[in-house]
Amino acid sequence: MKRVIMGTETAALAAVLARVQVVAAYPITPQTVTVEELSDYIGKGELDAAYITVESEHSAMAACVGASATGSRTFTATSSQGLALMHEMLHHAAGGRLPIVMLNANRALSPPWNLYCDHTDSLSQRDTGWIQYYCCDVQDVMDSTFIAYRVAEKVMLPVMINLDGFYLTHTSEVIDVPDQEEVDRYLPPYDPADKVDVDNPSTYGCVCGADLFSSLKYRRQMETLAVEQAWQEASDEFAAQFGRSHAPVQGHNLDDAEVVIVTIGTAGGAAQLAADALREEGVAAGSLNLAMVRPFPYESFRRAVSGAKHLVVLDRDVSFGAEGIVAQEVKSCLYGKSSAQVHCYIAGVGGMDITEEILADMARESLGGQKQGLELGDSIWIKVLP
C-alpha cells in the first residue's frame, strides 16, 4: 500500500508491523512523534504490546534490557542528549547480546542547545557494540527496521537505526507500506535459544574471571565483524521479497569513478546529484552512501572504492582534537589497502543545510589540489563564521 508518511511516524508503524512486544521510551525532539504514535497504537489495541513510560532514557534502556533478556521483541527511540544519557546501558545491552532495536534521531549535543541534525550523538556511541545503520530516506526507515530485527535476532546484537533529525524525522514521502502477512513472512516471531528463565536458572551478566571475560569479548568482536555479511544477506533476502535493497554500502556510479563522495544519512541524495553534475563536467565521479558504520563494512567498502583516486568524505560531526569521525573510519579501513587520497570535510553540523553545490565544490576542490575553508588538523570546515 502506498502512503504519504513522515520519518518518525514510519518508525512507529514499522515497529507495529514488526510486532514488537515491549516499548519503553522517553520523549525528546525530534523523535517524540514515534513514542506518541506508539502509545496510541498500543492504547487502541492495534499493537499488542506493553508500553512503559519511563522517567529517563537511562531507565528506558534499562527497561528494554529487562524485557529483551526475558525473550520479548523490544523497541525504543531516542535522540542526542537522551542517547548520551543511555551510554552505560548501551554497553549493557550489547554486552548482554540483546537484540533490541532503537531509533535514534540524529541531533546536536549541547551546549549550546540545538535541536538540529548532527551525527556526533550516534557516532560517539560507536564503541558500545551496537550495530549502527543510517537511513537515507523514509522508505529506508520502514525497511531497515525489519532487516534490523532479522539481523539482530540472528546475531544477538542490538541495532541503532539512525534518522537525520528533521531532514528525515520530519519529512513526509510516499512509501510502500508492506502488508502484515508479508512482514510476518520475512520476520518470524522472536524465539531466542537463551533467555533468563526459571526453567533454566543461571546468572545473567554476573562476575566472571579475566580469561573467560577476554574470550567473550573476542567472540563478540568476531561475531560483530560477521554482521556485515549477515546484514548483506538479510538485505538480499529482503530485496528478493520486496524488490528493495538496503545494503551496508550503497554506491552510485562507482564502477569507473575516480572521485567518490562519501556520506552517511540523508546527504546521500545530494551526493548523487553532485556526482551526476560532476559527470556532466567530464569528471568521473560517483557517490557512496555508507549506511552501516558499525560494524564497519570493510569488505564492501574496499570493493566499492577500489578504483577511486580521491574520496571526499562528508562529516556532520567532529572528534575534537582529531578530525571528522567518518573520515577517520574511512582512513583506517583503507590503510595499507588503497592509495586513494581521503579529503575530510566537516559541514552541516547543528543543522546547516548541505546542498548539491557544496558537495560538488568539495569534490572540485579536492581534485584541484587546493583547499579552501577553514583548515584544522586534517579536516576542512565549511561555512564557519570568521
Next chain:
Amino acid sequence: MNNKILKQELLAPGHMGCPGCGASLVMRYVLEVLGPKTMVVMPAGCWPTFVGLYPSTCLRVPVMSVPFATTAMAAAGVRASLDRQGKGETNVLAWAGDGGTFDIGLQALSGAAEKNTDIIYVCYDNEAYMNTGIQRSSATPPGCWTTTTPASAPKLEPKKNIVEIMAAHRIPYVATASVGYPRDLMDKVEKAKGLKGTRFLHILASCPTGWRHDTELTMEVARKAVECRAFPLYEVWDGVRWSLTPMAAKTPVTDYLNMQGRFKAMSAPQREVFQNWVDEDWARLSEKCGDNPAA
C-alpha cells in the same frame, strides 16, 4: 501587575514563550524577591528554550543551561564554588519543570536535599513535558489528556506527591504556591530566602498551550486549581511541621476541569476518580496540618 507591587523587573520584555505562559510569570515573581544577586541553573524544558536565542536573553541574571537530569547537583556545584569565593550572599536558584523534577531529575534532587545543599529549588509545574509537545510526566493528574496518554490509553495513576518526598528529606522549608496567587507566592519565596539549606518550592504554572485554555485564563485556572484543592497551598517546616495556607472554601473539581481542553475527553467515572484523588489527598493533608497556624 503594576510597579507598586513589583519593585524590580528582572524578566525583560521579549521572552519566546507562549502568550499567557504561567511559567514565565512564576520566574518574574521569584526573581522579584531573590533580586539580581541570583544565579539560575536550569535544565531542558520550556524555560531555556524561551529565554532567548544567544546572545539575547530575557533575564537580567545569569542563566546556566544544564543537562535534563542534573539540575540540583549542577546547582550544588555552583553553590560550593561561590561559597569558596566568599559569595555566600548570592542565591543559587535551581529551576526545573515537573519533568525535570518529578522524573528525570529526582535522583540529583534527592542527593542535594539529603545533604541539605544551600540552594532554592523551584519546580514550575505545568503537569506535563510541554517543551517536547505535551507528554505525560509523573506530575500529570489522573485522566488528563497528553500525547502519551491519549484517550485510547488514559493515565490512571494519581499525581506523584513530590512534597511528601521532599519533606521526607527533612529539609528546612518546602512549600506549594500557585501563579494565580502572586502575593502568597512571593511571601513564600521571601521565607525561603531567609533560610539556609535546601528550600523547595512547588509552584503551579498554568500553561494555555498544554492545558488547552484561553490565554487570558492563566491566573484564573491557577486559582481554581487551588480552590478545588487539586493544588492545595501549604508549607512544611523541617519536614515535620505542616501548615495550610488560608484558602477560599473548597469547591468541586468540575469548574476547574471544565475550563480546560486537556480534561475534555474525561468520562464521568474518570471525573469521579479525579475528585476522589483530590478528596483523599486533601483529607490526608488536612490531618497532617491540623490547626498549625501559617508561620
